[in-house]
Amino acid sequence: MKFNDTLNLDKFIEIMNAQQYPWFGTNAEKDEIVDNKSFFIYSKEGRIEKGTDSHNQYLQEFTLAFITRENAQVNVLQLSDQLTKARLIFRNSDSEEGKFAETDEDTKMTTMTFVHVIKACE
Template sequence: MKFKDSLKLDKFIEIMDGEDYPLFDTSIEKDEITANKSFFIYSKDGEITPAQENHNQFLQKFVLSFITRNNSQIDVLKLADKLTKARLRFTGSEIDDGKFTDTNEDAKMITLNFVHVIKAGDW
């Protein structure tokens, strides 16, 4: 059996490059965090579950978080709509308030949750 992932990571990065804040993957360094008061971070390696509607498909979670220390705002629904072009399906968002450990600065994190389809077949 072979698998085809519908995620268009290049398109995701292209869309995010058009946003006002830098984008990092989960290998972000401490100096990048310190240098940017607001930024996006993503993880494409989420858990995989069988799709309910099709037994030949799986859904893999994809997480995009916006972290800000200066109360910057993003339009969650507008961004989620743009990311459909990268084959990401928006499943919801969460908001958390906290403090950065090293600086004790107040911070807010908006997490956007997505899934993308992985098809299974004998191509």
């Protein structure tokens, strides 16, 4: 059986490169994180679940987090709308506040959860 992932990673990269803040994968280096007061981190290796629309469809989670130590804002609805062009389907968002481990600065993290379709083909 073959699997066709509909995520358009090239389009995701294009959209994120147009954002005001830098973005990194989960393998970001410590200096990249410390040097930037606000940034995005993404992971495309999320949970996979069975789709409800078709017996040969699966949904994989894709997480995008915006982290700020300077009280910057991100427009979740606008960004999630842009990311539909990368074939990401917005599910939800959540915000948390805490302290940045390296500097003890107040930090806010907005986590956006998306899914993308993976189709099983014979």
